[in-house]
Amino acid sequence: MTATARETVPETGPSCLGSEPPGRRERKKQRTREALINAAFTLFAEKGFDATTVEEIADAVDVSSRTFFRYFASKEDVALTFQEEQVRAVASVLAARPADEPIMTALRRTVVEIARACEGGELGFDPGRFECMLSMMNDSPALMAGSLEHAQRKQALLTEIVARRMGLDPGADLRPHVVAAAAHCGFQAAADAIRRKGGTFATLSEVVDQTFAILESGLNEPPPPGE
Known part of the structure; x- marks a missing residue:
C-alpha cells in the first residue's frame, strides 16, 4: 500500500459523522509524534544517527516522509526532543527548590537530580534513550552541532x-545572564568529559555534581574535600 493510500483511509466511528469529539485530533497527532520519536530512537540505537534516514523513520511508523516533516524539521529535531525534555525538567525542578537556597546550589541540585533521573529512568525519562543520546553525541558531529x-x-x-x-530584572542586571551562562558551560563541560571517556569519570550525574561544585564554590580555589 502506498503512503498516500495509508493516510487517506477514512476512520470509522463518530468522526465520520462530522462531529469529531474535542481533543481527538490533537491526541492522534500526539500519538503520531510519539511513534515517530520511538521509531527514530530504535533506529538510532540499531544503525547510528548518521546512517538513519528520515524515510526509514517514517516507514517504521507507516507514514510518508511528508507526514514526518509536519512534525519535525529534520532527524536532528527528533533526536533533540530528549534535550527539550531535559530543559522542561530543569524549569520544573528548579521552581520547586527551596526559595532560600543560593542560586548555584539550587542549580547544582536541580541538574544532578535530572541527570540521575535520566540514568535511572525517573521523572518520565527513558534511560535507553539517554544512553543512545550520549553515544550519538560522541559519534555525530552534525548532531553535536545541533545540540x-x-x-x-x-x-x-x-x-x-x-x-x-x-x-532580578534581566534587562537591568547582568547576574541572571552570568549565572545562566555558567550553568550552561558547566553542563557542557561535564557532558564533554563523559563523551571523551577519559580519566576516572563514571556517570554524567557524578561529573555534573563535580562540575557544579566547582561553580558553586568559586573558580579561584578547588572545592573542599568530599564536594
Missing part, C-alpha cells in the same frame, strides 16, 4: 527562570 545550537537558544529561557528566582 549546541539548541542549548544556546534555550539559554535565554534559563536566564528568565534564574532571574525570576533571584528576583
Whole structure:
C-alpha cells in the first residue's frame, strides 16, 4: 500500500459523522509524534544517527516522509526532543527548590537530580534513550552541532527562570545572564568529559555534581574535600 493510500483511509466511528469529539485530533497527532520519536530512537540505537534516514523513520511508523516533516524539521529535531525534555525538567525542578537556597546550589541540585533521573529512568525519562543520546553525541558531529545550537537558544529561557528566582530584572542586571551562562558551560563541560571517556569519570550525574561544585564554590580555589 502506498503512503498516500495509508493516510487517506477514512476512520470509522463518530468522526465520520462530522462531529469529531474535542481533543481527538490533537491526541492522534500526539500519538503520531510519539511513534515517530520511538521509531527514530530504535533506529538510532540499531544503525547510528548518521546512517538513519528520515524515510526509514517514517516507514517504521507507516507514514510518508511528508507526514514526518509536519512534525519535525529534520532527524536532528527528533533526536533533540530528549534535550527539550531535559530543559522542561530543569524549569520544573528548579521552581520547586527551596526559595532560600543560593542560586548555584539550587542549580547544582536541580541538574544532578535530572541527570540521575535520566540514568535511572525517573521523572518520565527513558534511560535507553539517554544512553543512545550520549553515544550519538560522541559519534555525530552534525548532531553535536545541533545540540549546541539548541542549548544556546534555550539559554535565554534559563536566564528568565534564574532571574525570576533571584528576583532580578534581566534587562537591568547582568547576574541572571552570568549565572545562566555558567550553568550552561558547566553542563557542557561535564557532558564533554563523559563523551571523551577519559580519566576516572563514571556517570554524567557524578561529573555534573563535580562540575557544579566547582561553580558553586568559586573558580579561584578547588572545592573542599568530599564536594
